[in-house]
Amino acid sequence: MRRPSTLAFILLMVMSLGVIAIFAHSWQLTVTDQSRLQANRTLVTQLGLTDLALFSESRYTRHPSQADLHSALQDHPGAFDHFPTGSLISPPAHLTKTHERLAGKTTSPD
């Protein structure tokens, strides 16, 4: 009958080896991975690409690095942002600050 500690050590050892193998695997890129990455970099250089084709919903999400700072809101004056990405960014502090209470403090009547 094996001692429980031996079984625990074997289990932990196997899993630790698994983690070491993961590190080794990620450091030693396969030839396919390397050639794919290199081919993609060459394509970027050849075509002069600047962005990943991940979010093609609008121009400021398709090319976030090329979009100007107000492109999310520039469809017309006072336009709302159409895409959910914009709603997750908090408004600037000066917009949420309350006005100074001036009641009774002014010298001239309102």
Place this chain on the structure above:
Amino acid sequence: MNVWLEKQRHLIDFTLASLARRKTKNLGLLLAYAVLVFVLASLMLFTQALRSEATFVLAGSPEVILQRMVAGRHDLIPPGYIEKIGRIRGVQKQEGRLWGYYYDPVVNANYTFMARPANEVASGSIMVGATLARARGLAAGNVISFRSYSGKLFAFKVSAVLSPDSELLSADLVLLSEADFRAFFEYPAGYFTDIALSVANPQEVRKVAEKLSASLPDSRPILREEVLRTYQSVFDWREGIMLTVLAGAILAFAILSWEKASGLSAEEKREIGILKAIGWETSDVIRMKMWEGMLISLTAFLLGFIAAYVHVFYFGAAVFEPVLKGWAVLYPRFALVPTVDGLQVATLFFFTVFPYTAAVLVPIWRAAITDPDSVMRA
């Protein structure tokens, strides 16, 4: 040394037997713990892999892109603009680029049209990204027509479909000749969308950008380092959103493990009392509990991390894909290159294994230093 080792093994044997007595409770805890590590590690591995892939491939993008702004909007580069740049020292090559967007009502998707020199794409033909080809059912040799913004119909022959390996970059890309591009979008002759600049010395890029801003005040130079920074922040931000969503689960687990680790059950207290009564030293009791904490947390960490790696790199992170990758009508299919950042793994290890092991110790120490008789009676 051997005596010390043998003593530790006996302590571990005893700990495991003690854990086995409360099998369901401890297995449940181990499972919840491993799931939490799995979720956090998946998130970390996925964003790290995307971030490093973006950094590697986009390192080949132009050093400087020069846009022209009119009333805060990106405008066309007029004729004569490129010639002005030529006089700035340090600029090795400048090239006017032609690109734009086209909305295809057939699949409700946006395409990126880009002009290429005649030696790459012949007039009347196009090269398309693999995702687009899949969405429209295209193959090399097919003919496709697009209705331009002026209402005219243009037919193009697909000369090639770009490699599916490059989908991450070329999903929605349509490459066509300069003449076709100008005719399709009715672009005025001599105008360009923007200018790509190549700077020989990387140390000079910032200086060149400053000179460009000074000599062409209506221009906006975008440096390659800014492009790379944009992608770092895009993925950092998405990771942050996911972590915020998971914050509730993380806190729930913290409460569960703290409760389990710091509050001793009456049974555990009695066990400690008996051990002390039969001659165990306080240090032995603490060591035994430390082994318990370490065994549970280490097993959960290793199990969760390995499962996360398999999940992200072999099953395409199926659980978090919609949130982390975002969405689009034309969504590229891509496999990430496995990347593991040692520092991130160490941080995850520190924040998952150590707190639990430490939380176990305080109440044990308190119970172990009290009189065995009063502990057993409590």
